[in-house]
Amino acid sequence: MAREASCSCGDLRVTCQGEPELVSLCHCIECQKRTGSPFGIASFYPRQNIKVVGRYSSFARSSDQGFATTFHFCGNCGSTVFWEPSRKPHMIAVGVGSFGDPEFPGPTQEVHTDCRHGWVKPL
Structure with a gap:
């Protein structure tokens, strides 16, 4: 099974194999x-399991725990589509909303709950 994520304008696409x-x-x-x-x-x-097609710009920042994350976004529309967490160098993260699929599997974990907005219900 393959799923495709993309930016708002479609210039940057990421194909993900498997679940x-x-x-x-x-x-x-x-x-x-x-x-x-x-x-x-x-x-x-x-x-x-990731294939990236299209040009993108990147921005790196440190996480709360001090691990760098490099975010990749479309240079045309600015949508962040995927990122590389140095804490998990064997993995690529793809924004769930970038798939545009309401049937996409839901979250299995929740982190930084101390910053959760009061009206957002816990998992």
């Missing part, structure tokens, strides 16, 4: 700023 190994809901302030929503949701795939 994600992990789907994580993150409430950290940095994910809130990155997404413009009260959380971010990432699907994690083994690096060898």
